[in-house]
Amino acid sequence: MASKYCVANWKMNFNGQQGKEFVSLLNSKDLNNGQSQIILCPSFTSLFSMVEASSNSAISVGAQNMHFEDSGPYTGEVSAQMLNETDVKFVILGHSERRHVFGETDDMIHAKMVQSIKSGLTPILCIGENLDERESGNTNQVLRSQLEAGLADVNGEYIIAYEPVWAIGTGKSATSEMVAETHASIRNILAELNVSENVSLLYGGSVSPQNTAELAAVENVDGFLIGGASLDVEKFYSIYSDL
Numbered sequence: 001m002a003s004k005y006c007v008a009n010w011k012m013n014f015n016g017q018q019g020k021e022f023v024s025l026l027n028s029k030d031l032n033n034g035q036s037q038i039i040l041c042p043s044f045t046s047l048f049s050m051v052e053a054s055s056n057s058a059i060s061v062g063a064q065n066m067h068f069e070d071s072g073p074y075t076g077e078v079s080a081q082m083l084n085e086t087d088v089k090f091v092i093l094g095h096s097e098r099r100h101v102f103g104e105t106d107d108m109i110h111a112k113m114v115q116s117i118k119s120g121l122t123p124i125l126c127i128g129e130n131l132d133e134r135e136s137g138n139t140n141q142v143l144r145s146q147l148e149a150g151l152a153d154v155n156g157e158y159i160i161a162y163e164p165v166w167a168i169g170t171g172k173s174a175t176s177e178m179v180a181e182t183h184a185s186i187r188n189i190l191a192e193l194n195v196s197e198n199v200s201l202l203y204g205g206s207v208s209p210q211n212t213a214e215l216a217a218v219e220n221v222d223g224f225l226i227g228g229a230s231l232d233v234e235k236f237y238s239i240y241s242d243l
């Protein structure tokens, strides 16, 4: 069985103090539903303090990105080794904002996948189609090419997050029917790529306490990757409780 995850992607929000307050509030709640693992992904500058604040708790910490080289002339970048120094266990890779705003290619994301696993981190590989691609009936083709490229010769533990670009930050989540259909297609593609059915497949895109009870019941949904709603501890806890 695939493990379940409830992942917060805070994007460029929250400073270290706000992150620690969030951890403290979340830790005061019952985090023993035993169903899903919580991973909070703050900005790079908060990683050390977040790992410290969440030690000895049910909360894990992840980064939002990393570079694929060990070191070198890459101004502003952070390597997997540097992430290891903070003791994070997870890293989000290939988020649509990295792909579309910062021009990351499938090749770069693949190199990051290889490097993160080599470095002992568990990557959360994001895939997803944009509105044009969905409307022109190319969703499966896009997802297949992102998966083939991202996972080529990748051996080790990883998580996959399906995030339709048109659902991110728009308040317009995919319907449970759409998620059921797309997650089933992704599972088929993964099976063709010989990926174990134990690999967790998360949904992301306007996830909120209003839609998680329904989405959590969908087959092949092994958790959520949450943006906006993860900035509110009550909303995040409500989503976690639905898993």
Ligand code: 13P
Pocket: 009, 095, 163, 167, 168, 169, 170, 171, 204, 205, 206, 207, 225, 226, 227, 228, 229
């Ligand atoms: P929203 O939940 O704000 O739509 O963001 C989703 C996302 O991008 C998580 O990685």
